[in-house]
Amino acid sequence: MRVFKYVGKNIRRTPYQALAATMIMFLTFLTLQLFLLIAIGSQQILQHYESKPQVIAFFKDSTTQNDVEAIKRALGETGRVKELNYVTKEDALKIYREFNSSDPILLELVTSSMLPASLEVSTTSLADLSYIGDILSKEPVVQEVAFPKDLVQNVLAATALIRWVGGILVCFLIVFSVLIILMIIGFKIRIKRNEIEIMRLLGASTWFVRAPFLWEGMTYALIGATAAWISSYALIWYFTPFLQRYLYEIDVLPVSPVIMLELLGIALLSAIIIGFIGSFSAVRRYLK
Amino acid sequence: MATPVIKFESVSKKYGNTPAISDINLEIEAGEFVFLVGPSGAGKSTILRLIAKEYAPSSGKITVFDKDIAKIKSGQLPFYRRKLGFVFQDFKLLDDRTVFENVAIAMEVRGHGDEQIVKEVEKILKLFEIWPKRNLFPSQLSGGEAQRTAIARSIIGKPDVLLADEPTGDLDPQTSWGVIQLLNEINSWGTTVVMATHNVEIVNTLKRRVVSVRDGKIIKDKKEGRYEIH
Numbered sequence: 077m078r079v080f081k082y083v084g085k086n087i088r089r090t091p092y093q094a095l096a097a098t099m100i101m102f103l104t105f106l107t108l109q110l111f112l113l114i115a116i117g118s119q120q121i122l123q124h125y126e127s128k129p130q131v132i133a134f135f136k137d138s139t140t141q142n143d144v145e146a147i148k149r150a151l152g153e154t155g156r157v158k159e160l161n162y163v164t165k166e167d168a169l170k171i172y173r174e175f176n177s178s179d180p181i182l183l184e185l186v187t188s189s190m191l192p193a194s195l196e197v198s199t200t201s202l203a204d205l206s207y208i209g210d211i212l213s214k215e216p217v218v219q220e221v222a223f224p225k226d227l228v229q230n231v232l233a234a235t236a237l238i239r240w241v242g243g244i245l246v247c248f249l250i251v252f253s254v255l256i257i258l259m260i261i262g263f264k265i266r267i268k269r270n271e272i273e274i275m276r277l278l279g280a281s282t283w284f285v286r287a288p289f290l291w292e293g294m295t296y297a298l299i300g301a302t303a304a305w306i307s308s309y310a311l312i313w314y315f316t317p318f319l320q321r322y323l324y325e326i327d328v329l330p331v332s333p334v335i336m337l338e339l340l341g342i343a344l345l346s347a348i349i350i351g352f353i354g355s356f357s358a359v360r361r362y363l364k
Numbered sequence: 365m366a367t368p369v370i371k372f373e374s375v376s377k378k379y380g381n382t383p384a385i386s387d388i389n390l391e392i393e394a395g396e397f398v399f400l401v402g403p404s405g406a407g408k409s410t411i412l413r414l415i416a417k418e419y420a421p422s423s424g425k426i427t428v429f430d431k432d433i434a435k436i437k438s439g440q441l442p443f444y445r446r447k448l449g450f451v452f453q454d455f456k457l458l459d460d461r462t463v464f465e466n467v468a469i470a471m472e473v474r475g476h477g478d479e480q481i482v483k484e485v486e487k488i489l490k491l492f493e494i495w496p497k498r499n500l501f502p503s504q505l506s507g508g509e510a511q512r513t514a515i516a517r518s519i520i521g522k523p524d525v526l527l528a529d530e531p532t533g534d535l536d537p538q539t540s541w542g543v544i545q546l547l548n549e550i551n552s553w554g555t556t557v558v559m560a561t562h563n564v565e566i567v568n569t570l571k572r573r574v575v576s577v578r579d580g581k582i583i584k585d586k587k588e589g590r591y592e593i594h
Contacts, residue, residue, distance in 0.1 A: 078472060085460075089460065270456070271458050274456050274458065275469070275473060276442070276445070277416065277418075277445060277450050277456075278445070278446075278450075278469065278470050278473050278517070278521075279442045279443065279444075279445040279446035279470075279473050279474060279521070280442060280473035281442045281473070282438070282439070282442075284442075284472075284473055
């Protein structure tokens with residue numbers, strides 16, 4: 077296609093402007109993609125805490141199986157329990173060993189007698205958490221109730237904050253990117269004014285003159301978006317082992333390739349829109 | 365009398381409050397070679413620019429190819445201009461393109477394919493004896509070579525009318541004659557040539573139609589005229 081030959085020539089003729097535009101696009105799309113990944117991740121963390129056992133009652137050593145069964149029955153009768161899971165001292169030791177398999181010193185120090193048996197209770201909705209937590213804490217055989225309500229609220233607050241901050245930052249960068257493309261394409265139109273005038277006298281159609289500028293703006297955005305996607309994928313891949321240490325029980329990492337491909341699709345579509353708006357505004361303003 | 369290919373009817377043009385041409389009436393027939401002569405600022409270039417529809421007249425009517433060009437919409441303007449060829453005093457070549465590319469662009473804007481472009485450009489560059497210079501940039505050409513390139517570009521699309529604005533203005537006398545011979549040859553193929561010039565010798569030697577313009581008005585119009593502006 078002849079238009080791409082012109083675009084290539086335009087870019088080669090002003091490499092520093094092309095580099096500046098592409099870097100701004102890269103920054104915008106890197107921020108956009110990282111915030112999207114964080115938003116997706118935090119949403120999954122939230123879903124995890126909403127769907128997994130949310131109240132854990134740790135029993136005293138003297139607790140009998142009959143006590144546990146009685147508590148299970150009482151909770152079942154409330155109609156607010158989704159799932160009940162009794163974890164014996166031996167099960168607790170197994171879980172502990174799984175998590176600390178790489179540290180033999182920790183494994184040697186702990187025995188099943190040191191770990192309490194527990195009852196994991198998941199509710200159908202977050203609103204039922206307090207109610208179930210109150211019932212459990214009143215039981216005399218219950219030593220402690222771990223109540224991740226605060227954690228959920230913290231994750232919710234963090235997710236909202238990430239969305240707001242990310243949204244505002246991305247909006248700002250998108251506007252900035254559009255303006256940068258407008259400025260660079262506008263500048264190029266100005267320095268090529270003579271050439272454009274000649275082309276028009278030769279009978280060039282409006283789109284013959286405009287198309288290379290429109291494609292140029294979109295090219296910067298597409299290159300920036302693709303580079304940002306590759307970088308964000310590389311960052312995620314690099315930090316996955318580190319993050320997995322903290323998120324071992326949540327099925328977030330490694331990020332699914334499907335999600336990454338969807339992210340690429342979103343980035344490329346956004347790039348086309350941003351590049352088009354920037355260059356079209358320049359063309360409308362400077363190519364009358 | 366044949367239908368004129370270009371017709372000015374009481375055409376005036378003002379730039380702001382300054383009149384450039386006033387009440388011009390002019391008819392040019394197909395296949396004619398017409399010199400527009402006159403001192404600087406007489407209005408010669410304005411007449412050419414009005415034909416090219418670079419500007420709209422302040423009043424009057426311009427008909428080209430039997431069509432009132434005021435009625436040509438912006439979307440149709442490129443198609444209208446493809447029937448015209450332009451040659452300028454300063455050549456107006458694209459500095460960052462080679463001779464070949466400068467000529468090829470006239471076909472590219474018309475949407476021709478690469479194969480045809482290569483064939484046609486080669487043909488015309490050989491005809492104008494600038495084929496050996498095809499890979500040079502305008503800054504590497506002499507004035508005559510640059511103007512031959514510009515003329516090649518202007519006629520490669522086979523225009524019906526060639527508008528030349530002082531095409532010999534920046535050239536030495538010998539080179540100027542070479543350019544004039546080219547324009548004469550193009551005219552012999554049937555292309556109407558309208559040339560604005562200061563060059564007395566060329567006008568008087570060629571003995572073609574001469575339209576003399578002064579202070580924005582046509583003061584003389586002779587079939588086999590001479591350079592007269594008084």
